[in-house]
Amino acid sequence: MTFAVPxxxxxxxxxxxxxxxxxxNRLFRRNNLRLFKVCLILLATQLFAACSVIKHVPDDKYxxxxxxxxxxEKSIPSGDLTQYIKQQPNKRILGFRFHLRVYSLxxxxxxxxFGRVFRSIGEPPVIYDSVLVRSSKRNLELxxxxxxxxxxxxxxxxxxxxxxxxxxxFVYPERPYHISKLNYYIEDTTITALVLADTAxxxxxxxxxxxxxxxxxxxxxxxxxxxxxxxxTFSKDYISFTADTSxxxxxxxxxxxxxxxxxxDSEGNKVAYSFKRYKIKRIFIYPNYDPIQFIQLKQxxxxxxxxxxxxxxxxxxxxxxxxxxxxxxxxxxxxxLYSQDIVQNTQNSLSSIPLFKFVSISFRExxxxxxxxxxxxxxxxxxEKDSLDNIAYLDCYIQLTPHTLQSYxxxxxxxxxxxxxxxxxxxxxxxxNIFKGAEVFNIKLRGLIxxxxxxxxxxxxxxxxxxxxxxxxxxxxxxxxxxxxSKYAPKTQIAASYSFQRRPDYTRTITSLQFGYIWKSxxxxxxNVNPMEINAINIARISSDFQEQINNSFLKYSYINQIVxxxxxxxTFNNQNIQRLSNYTYFKYNLEFSGNILDLTxxxxxxxxxxxxxxxILNTAFSQFVRTxxxxxxxxxxxxxxxxxxxxxxxxxxxxxxxxxxxxEKSYFSGGANSIRAWQxxxxxxxSFYQENEAFPSRTSDIRLEANIEYRFxxxxxxxxxxFFDAGNIWSLPSIxxxxxxxxxxxxxxxxxxxxxxxxFRINLGFFxxxxxxxxxxxxxxxxxxxxxxxxxxxxQKFMLKDFTFNFGIGYPF
Numbered sequence: 001m002t003f004a005v006p007x008x009x010x011x012x013x014x015x016x017x018x019x020x021x022x023x024x025n026r027l028f029r030r031n032n033l034r035l036f037k038v039c040l041i042l043l044a045t046q047l048f049a050a051c052s053v054i055k056h057v058p059d060d061k062y063x064x065x066x067x068x069x070x071x072x073e074k075s076i077p078s079g080d081l082t083q084y085i086k087q088q089p090n091k092r093i094l095g096f097r098f099h100l101r102v103y104s105l106x107x108x109x110x111x112x113x114f115g116r117v118f119r120s121i122g123e124p125p126v127i128y129d130s131v132l133v134r135s136s137k138r139n140l141e142l143x144x145x146x147x148x149x150x151x152x153x154x155x156x157x158x159x160x161x162x163x164x165x166x167x168x169x170f171v172y173p174e175r176p177y178h179i180s181k182l183n184y185y186i187e188d189t190t191i192t193a194l195v196l197a198d199t200a201x202x203x204x205x206x207x208x209x210x211x212x213x214x215x216x217x218x219x220x221x222x223x224x225x226x227x228x229x230x231x232x233t234f235s236k237d238y239i240s241f242t243a244d245t246s247x248x249x250x251x252x253x254x255x256x257x258x259x260x261x262x263x264x265d266s267e268g269n270k271v272a273y274s275f276k277r278y279k280i281k282r283i284f285i286y287p288n289y290d291p292i293q294f295i296q297l298k299q300x301x302x303x304x305x306x307x308x309x310x311x312x313x314x315x316x317x318x319x320x321x322x323x324x325x326x327x328x329x330x331x332x333x334x335x336x337l338y339s340q341d342i343v344q345n346t347q348n349s350l351s352s353i354p355l356f357k358f359v360s361i362s363f364r365e366x367x368x369x370x371x372x373x374x375x376x377x378x379x380x381x382x383x384e385k386d387s388l389d390n391i392a393y394l395d396c397y398i399q400l401t402p403h404t405l406q407s408y409x410x411x412x413x414x415x416x417x418x419x420x421x422x423x424x425x426x427x428x429x430x431x432x433n434i435f436k437g438a439e440v441f442n443i444k445l446r447g448l449i450x451x452x453x454x455x456x457x458x459x460x461x462x463x464x465x466x467x468x469x470x471x472x473x474x475x476x477x478x479x480x481x482x483x484x485x486s487k488y489a490p491k492t493q494i495a496a497s498y499s500f501q502r503r504p505d506y507t508r509t510i511t512s513l514q515f516g517y518i519w520k521s522x523x524x525x526x527x528n529v530n531p532m533e534i535n536a537i538n539i540a541r542i543s544s545d546f547q548e549q550i551n552n553s554f555l556k557y558s559y560i561n562q563i564v565x566x567x568x569x570x571x572t573f574n575n576q577n578i579q580r581l582s583n584y585t586y587f588k589y590n591l592e593f594s595g596n597i598l599d600l601t602x603x604x605x606x607x608x609x610x611x612x613x614x615x616x617i618l619n620t621a622f623s624q625f626v627r628t629x630x631x632x633x634x635x636x637x638x639x640x641x642x643x644x645x646x647x648x649x650x651x652x653x654x655x656x657x658x659x660x661x662x663x664x665e666k667s668y669f670s671g672g673a674n675s676i677r678a679w680q681x682x683x684x685x686x687x688s689f690y691q692e693n694e695a696f697p698s699r700t701s702d703i704r705l706e707a708n709i710e711y712r713f714x715x716x717x718x719x720x721x722x723x724f725f726d727a728g729n730i731w732s733l734p735s736i737x738x739x740x741x742x743x744x745x746x747x748x749x750x751x752x753x754x755x756x757x758x759x760x761f762r763i764n765l766g767f768f769x770x771x772x773x774x775x776x777x778x779x780x781x782x783x784x785x786x787x788x789x790x791x792x793x794x795x796x797q798k799f800m801l802k803d804f805t806f807n808f809g810i811g812y813p814f
Contacts, residue, residue, distance in 0.1 A: 099123035230337035281393035422450025465499035490519035505546035595624030627653035667700035673809035678756025678775035688741035755779035
């Protein structure tokens, strides 16, 4: 590790040298710009024209150029039909067959070293296959039948031109079948009333299309409903449908049938019996389960059993974790009806404890009740009431495989925190069971060095610090509800940190203490509540240039010693499925209040204010503000190679009472690798305000609006490309900032929205993503005094390098 930091420094320095503005300036001087454009045109011509897409197509074959499905029925989107086409043309990027053209760079007659590279990167031509066309037609017909279009007709048309073939499928759905009536035939009368009572939630109704996919969903819904009602052994395989279409044309009368389960008796005859409703009898928990050693320990009688409340803990040696740490996350209780949802909630709750690597929950029929409810054995071994109610019992077995108790981790990564390249080192220690209650204790030491975009000098930005955190798997607090704590299982988080930051414009220290809770209220919803967060900010030094820059604005109040007390609430919605590629939404809402309790206390005690009209604690002012923001992103998957990502952000902060400006950490800024990428971080806005002689960009304000759209496409190997368009800016509140053009006003703010566009590359290594983005200013809202206002950058006569920005980042921007 001793040589890692210097190597990374040299690498970043080399990248900076390569992108040196002076070097690029020389390229565009005099007539070099014209030469550069000619080179680009020649390169594009080589790739677009010289590499024929039919180069590798045999003489008697055709390149599959296009596949299209046309249908007059609006209820059947063409996108739903396309997935049933067995042969698709070569993949495209913005309509351009990049991979096929790269493949065409290789020789069709001989194999060379470069040819093998081109073929490995590219994609061979897709050759038209008439057999697959016929198969695709049949697939479309079967799909249409599943949607109720039993009279549908599918035709195909092939157009040949210049060794290329276009395949068109014409879909004529005709009149579909609808459901005229739904009947029920349930053989087991013990579940009849329960099923019929839930018909308000059914997915099938009179007048609906005769869609077999919906029928399958209804089978699954009934199975889930009955399993949540105690019917552990019920399966959708017992459910079937019959359809009678003889009453009226294009109408189907459905009958939903639920069969009774059957067993084969000793004489080989099928004997039907009723479904049993199950209750939980006993719960066995194995807190240090080892699948390899368990059988041997059981055979030698080396397992101990401890009764805790209404469950049994079975283990060998000391499991090292308190029983209540596990019991508090247990939703399954003895005596309750079996419920599939409650079992899944228990699985999720136990899996959220980092102490356990694997969690397995299984059930077995209780041996006493199993004999009673065997259809061929009749014994009275349980309570008469349960026998009359058709109740059987299950034993629950929960096997918890422990994780490694303690761990150390050393990280060295590249950083791009505010548009500046650098290196960060982290040393982390974690104990997953510090007090034997599944509490997770973390200690982290952090060091960071960066060079600003104005200077290549790793000594100008330094940050060192550390943090400690304790995560408790239970609720600790003064106000609690048994029902809420049992249902949502909130976890308590305590954290403390210290950071020393030295930048060219200032030096400061931040000491923080935080206490809060986190819980999930659903599959996709996560809540964060921090009743108390205290930050003590001490400004040790401000450079004379930076002090002069902020002296005449309200920003000087953001760079003062102060105590920031915050109470906050956060809501996160995320329905991303990491197991498969699909559309998903991410939404985050945040609300913060600061200083209200302190201000009320000082008012009640009649404490005096200083000359600036502020209250102070230990000669340090405390902040007072309210701040809220939303961040919405949507990821749209076109296919496995092409996706779109959309983002919208809106935030506002309002200082009042004891504060004249938002603290620096709570202020909004725009620009940078995850924002408006045509501007450096903190170099955009506010509004149309122009800041001259800005040595170090540090523009912050009270309001932030941003919108982004990004098109992402896979290229080859781990390399991905992106095209993006960004819009947004920051503004200050009119009552706070009197700088020209800086304040947010409804009649002018839309004219001050900055626009930027560009392209980027990503190397997706799986565990993390390296990203570079090249942004170009399209609309620059800043108004330079004494000059003609020309915000549309592409229409300016001069080609200026300051209109381009290079960004380096880790991970996707959103």
